[in-house]
Amino acid sequence: MILLALDWAFILQKLILIAVVVSASLIIAMYSTYAERKVAAVMQDRRGPNRAGPFGILQPLADGMKLFFKEEIIPNSSNKFLFILGPCLAMLTAMMTSAVIPWGDKLEIFGTTVSLQIADINIGILFVFGVVSLGVYGIMIGGWASNNKFSLLAALRGASQVISYELAMGIALISLLMMTGSLSMKTIVEQQINDKYHLWNVVYQPLAFLIFFVCSMAECNRAPFDLPEAESELNMGFHQEYSSMKLGFYLFSEYINMFISSAVMATLFFGGYDMPFVNEAALSPNVAALVGIVALMGKIFFFIFVFMWIRWTLPRFRYDQLMNLGWKGLIPLALANMVATGAFILYFNK
Amino acid sequence: MSTSEILFWFLSVLALFSAIMVLVSKNPVHSVLWLIVVFFAISGHYLLLNAQFLAIVNIIVYAGAIMVLFLFVIMLMNLNKGTEPQKNIWMIFSGVISGGLLLWIFISASISAGDIVGKNALLKDGDIGxxxxxxxxxxxxxxxxxxxxxxxxxxxxxxxxxxxxxx
Structure with a gap:
């Protein structure tokens, strides 16, 4: 008897892929914390972590262990269910975007072709947007459930920041979509690989990329946009009442967000898994796929480095400056870029 | 039962249950969170009808933006039981009656509409969405x-x- 007409091999294959992608992003996020401290150390002429293991390479493990063994405190006056739901949501929304990113081309294992993308849906970019817009809930629910004025203030700041910058981000992406004519991430990468002049989207849409980059920095709550965690004004920010691994989840989800938004930027604007100056079609499929993964990871690590570089270089914005930049700077700029792109396409592609 | 049937029943039960929870919850923040679950269930229905764009826009606009603003307002006003105004019993009674009448109109209109009678929803192969x-x-x-x-x-x-x- 067939209970469900499902292709179990297909589901198993996807489950393995999800497990690999999730654990890879966790490990990369873990070592991003190490990289951040090392980068900060280099910028400030210090040594950085160097006690745990050679070059301090075991430092993230030590940090994680410390967080796990800390006492678990749930404030009496907090809303217990929502207090626990907050960090879970932050983690979940951080991981979900990885489903639509094409991590590489096809891999051939034992005669079956495995696509290195969990789901090639034809609304890929909109999916990314949907998940980003849900990312607010982790901050808001956590901040509200703590029943602390500082947490609530920080949560409201975080939410308004994310909503404001989402608009500019979306409008910047529209000009990119007008060029590609597709919302599927895979199609966008393939278009960049097969481009007439072998150029990536960033060459055609530099302004859109710049706006997208600034906005994704704001979406990740990274400095100079880290107002929800402005410790000099808000004690600590929306996760003030959190302790132990729940705090760890909040801190960790920031690094996962950084990794995923770097991956989105690399995919949309920098050719995704396209290795420059290499003709992938000439290589055997498996080698080409591996080269692609290496290329994508290289681009992602570069963006993560730029994120850290900016964090340790620029001071934090004031709140009114943040809102001015978002509403009066980036949104009109993105709109102008969109109109210019539309006019350009209409004029030259007639 | 096929997969889409199972999904349909699951999503319908989820949508109705969370819609009832929106009304029953005493805490307005819980109501908002249940309403978000309703939107997700409805987006799932859109996906079953192969209306992917509609599904994701429903999530972006309603769950991602409008509900965040709802949550904003409720959190800032700090609503709780003490501040809730006591309602007149007649107000509740007339509210129930008018709501029931509206529901009746909706049901009878959708059952008797000429476009719908005798037609099945296009599962997975409709492409208008x-x-x-x-x-x-x-x-x-x-x-x-x-x-x-x-x-x-x-x-x-x-x-x-x-x-x-x-x-």
Whole structure:
């Protein structure tokens, strides 16, 4: 008897892929914390972590262990269910975007072709947007459930920041979509690989990329946009009442967000898994796929480095400056870029 | 039962249960969170009908933006049981009656509508909800209503700014 007409091999294959992608992003996020401290150390002429293991390479493990063994405190006056739901949501929304990113081309294992993308849906970019817009809930629910004025203030700041910058981000992406004519991430990468002049989207849409980059920095709550965690004004920010691994989840989800938004930027604007100056079609499929993964990871690590570089270089914005930049700077700029792109396409592609 | 049937029943039960929880919850923040679950269940229904664009826009606009604003307002007003006004029993009674009448109209209208009778929903193979088709229809056949509704949004925005600027 067939209970469900499902292709179990297909589901198993996807489950393995999800497990690999999730654990890879966790490990990369873990070592991003190490990289951040090392980068900060280099910028400030210090040594950085160097006690745990050679070059301090075991430092993230030590940090994680410390967080796990800390006492678990749930404030009496907090809303217990929502207090626990907050960090879970932050983690979940951080991981979900990885489903639509094409991590590489096809891999051939034992005669079956495995696509290195969990789901090639034809609304890929909109999916990314949907998940980003849900990312607010982790901050808001956590901040509200703590029943602390500082947490609530920080949560409201975080939410308004994310909503404001989402608009500019979306409008910047529209000009990119007008060029590609597709919302599927895979199609966008393939278009960049097969481009007439072998150029990536960033060459055609530099302004859109710049706006997208600034906005994704704001979406990740990274400095100079880290107002929800402005410790000099808000004690600590929306996760003030959190302790132990729940705090760890909040801190960790920031690094996962950084990794995923770097991956989105690399995919949309920098050719995704396209290795420059290499003709992938000439290589055997498996080698080409591996080269692609290496290329994508290289681009992602570069963006993560730029994120850290900016964090340790620029001071934090004031709140009114943040809102001015978002509403009066980036949104009109993105709109102008969109109109210019539309006019350009209409004029030259007639 | 096929997979889509199982999904349909699961999503319907989820949508109805969370819709009831929206009404039953004493805490307004819980109501908002249940309403978000309702939106997710409805988006799941859209996916079953192969209307992916509609599904994701439903999540972006309603769950991602409008509900965040709801949550904003509720958190800032700090509503709880003490501040809730005591309602008159007659108010509750008339509310139930008028709500029930509205439900009745909806049900009878949707059961007797000529377009729907004797037709099945297109599962997985309808393509009107895909972004290309939707865009073509919106910007050719329904261009005028579409533009008029966008002017409506613009006027609402301008109105909000004017009210906000008053002091």
């Amino acid at each position: 895909l972004i290309q088709n939707l865009g073509k229809v919106l910007f050719s056949e329904y261009a005028l209503p579409f533009e008029i509704s966008s002017v409506l949004f613009l006027s609402a925005m301008v109105g909000a700014v004017v009210i906000g600027k008053k002091n």
